[in-house]
Amino acid sequence: MDQIESNPTIRVRALQEQVQKEYQVGFSIHKVFKPKYIKKKLVQGDYNKQYDVLRDYILELQSTNPETTIKLEFDLEPNLSAATIRFKRMYVCLGGMKKGFRAFLRDFLGFDGAFMKGPFLGQILTAVGVDSNNGIYPLAYAIVETKNTDSWKWFLECIGDDLDLYANSNFTFISDRQKAAISQLFPYVEHRFFLKHIHNNMRKTWRTNEYKEHLWNCATARTVLEFNHMMKEFNSYDIEAYNWLKQIPPQHRARSHFTGRAVSDMLLNNLCAVQTKCVGQLTxxxxxxxxxxxxxxxxxxxxxxxxxxxxxxxxxxxxxxxxxxxxxxxxxxxxxxxxxxxxxxxxxxxxxxxxxxxxxxxxxAHRVHLLETWKVACMYKVETMKGRAMWPISECPIKITPHLHHNQPRRPKKKRRQSVEEKIQKKGDNGASGSGSQIHVTSGNGKLTRKVIKVTCSKCKNKGHNARTCKFQGGK
Known part of the structure; x- marks a missing residue:
């Protein structure tokens, strides 16, 4: 129990070795797996029971954080004669964060999504703003079944209701190219794309730093003449990469075509700063x-x-x-x-x-950058919550059950797929050391190639294996 509490992700094999060493008794891996599963549920809680108290959690969250917006959607319409109903989506926008976002005076929102882990998979969609100190300011999030146009439209509709956005609103959005949902609901907003995602897509074919420099030069140009000059240089360097980039309209990726309505020339996400002992008139x-x-x-x-x-x-x-x-x-x-x-x-x-x-x-300077504006917006806080035993009890008799999840007909992935840039950085940090016999190196043209390196065992000094897999070859 202590091992699982301190490290819930401990491997069954490692736990088996510890138990056998402590009790001097042999245990099969199956006998260790089942107790670990039971203890892990006691430590982390039962995922199914979390859905039972979802309505109680909503009541507590709304009572402690006034003006909080929470929306629930189910697979089917509630039926009073049914005992259960299946969860589909959930949207949360805390009242304090909503007030703080409006006080920043910056009509700028960034959208992104990420996978959820656990037995009931899904996607979490997030909406963040930029505060007066150019830090990330979380506004709202949603738990949805998958990241598609329908779920993004629902999330954007909820955001629009909270911020009083209409089809003709002069707002600025930056996202990973959720173009269909945004253009359908808010056709007049300025829609920017994350430059890092564009670069990651470019690296699938063009991987050297020269391409990255040309991309950044085109994106950071602030005038149309400078932008055209940088694009012409890119065309001279590689016409195929230029034609690929040209397919993305410049109003989505270049500062030269941005408007000043957002009071920000941001192209990427950045880190959030902390407001401590600030003096002066500006952030x-x-x-x-x-x-x-x-x-x-x-x-x-x-x-x-x-x-x-x-x-x-x-x-x-x-x-x-x-x-x-x-x-x-x-x-x-x-x-x-x-x-x-x-x-x-x-x-x-x-x-x-x-x-x-x-x-x-x-x-x-614009009022967005005034220290007074930043302090006023940061006055709105997220209130703390009591423990589950003190939550109000929902009177709704229908229980919420988890959404269905269908595994794909193949071996599940244990790790997410890394980008080319992450692979190069990881291999560069590790070098040629380790027990593996194959690494990736960068060739002259910037492409990843495989290079076989034979390792030497530290025990028997023979090549082709390491000390962990050594069978005492060479008479040792």
Missing amino acids: PSATNIMKKNVNWASQYTTRWNGLDKYQVQGPWQDQHVVEMVERVCSCRKWELTGLPCKHVIAVLNDKADNGEEVGELHTY
Whole structure:
């Protein structure tokens, strides 16, 4: 029992060896497997019984977290004459997270899905926002039977009801190309794709770092002219890869074609920061960006056209036009991120040198990046819950049973399929060591090839096996 509590995933073979060593008695693996299964259920709980208390859990969650939205769907409509009903889907959006998301003033949501483990498999869909410090902010999740267009549409409909989204809403979504569901429900939203997923798909055919650099150069270009230039360079490097990338519309993958409605030029997921001992007017991430922009701005010169425009020129043949009334710069960083770029700061420095009143620098940043906005949004918390013994009891007499799962007619996979990048990194960390005789290495063209390496046994010093499989060859 102690072994299983400390390590529920302990292998039966390892548990068998420990029991035999402790009691000095031989046990078959079958006699060890059954007690482990029983004890594991006592430690983790019975999965079937978890569905019985699902309604009680919902009542407790809604009572401790006001304005929480929870939606349940079943395979069939509830029938009062039936004793049980089969679970299908569940959607949860906590009230505190919903209020905090609205307080961030950022109409930006990212969607993704992952597999669930256990006896009742399914998919968990998540919706996350981006807070004022550019950290991930979880908003809602759903447990569905599978990741398809129907389940994504249901999840998006639930999100739309919670956030009052309509077909003509000016929102920005970023996802792993759930294009069908999003375009059907919200045809006017700006839909971006995760660049990492695009890169992973590209690596299936084009695996060298040069392709990754060209992809990133095209994606991070902020103007259409710069984007066209980078795409032309990619075409010169490899026309087949260029034609493959060209099939993905640039408004889904390139900053040059993004709008500024989300006040973010994000292309990937990032890590969540913690709000501790922050000072100043802007969030920590915005403050760091502004410090870099201030340092770069000192190397730029400005020319005023006599009205509201300024020509800003730098030492790297970097020349742009800043319109202070419209608050835009031709580099588009101010428009996309909501933070004044180095060209804008150079203009402000020039105006201050000429005796004009320009005010504090943070007043030119979007309200999303203000520390006050971040603190107000973080005031909304997820409330704690009591133990199951103190949950309210649902009066519904119909019990919920788990959904059906049909195993595929083949040996189940024990590990998920790794991407090419993960395989290269793993093999690079391990090198040629270990007991295996075959590793993957990267050839000159970037493709994975197999290379056979014979290992040497540390016991008998013979080649072809290791110490674990040694049969005391060589007379030792």
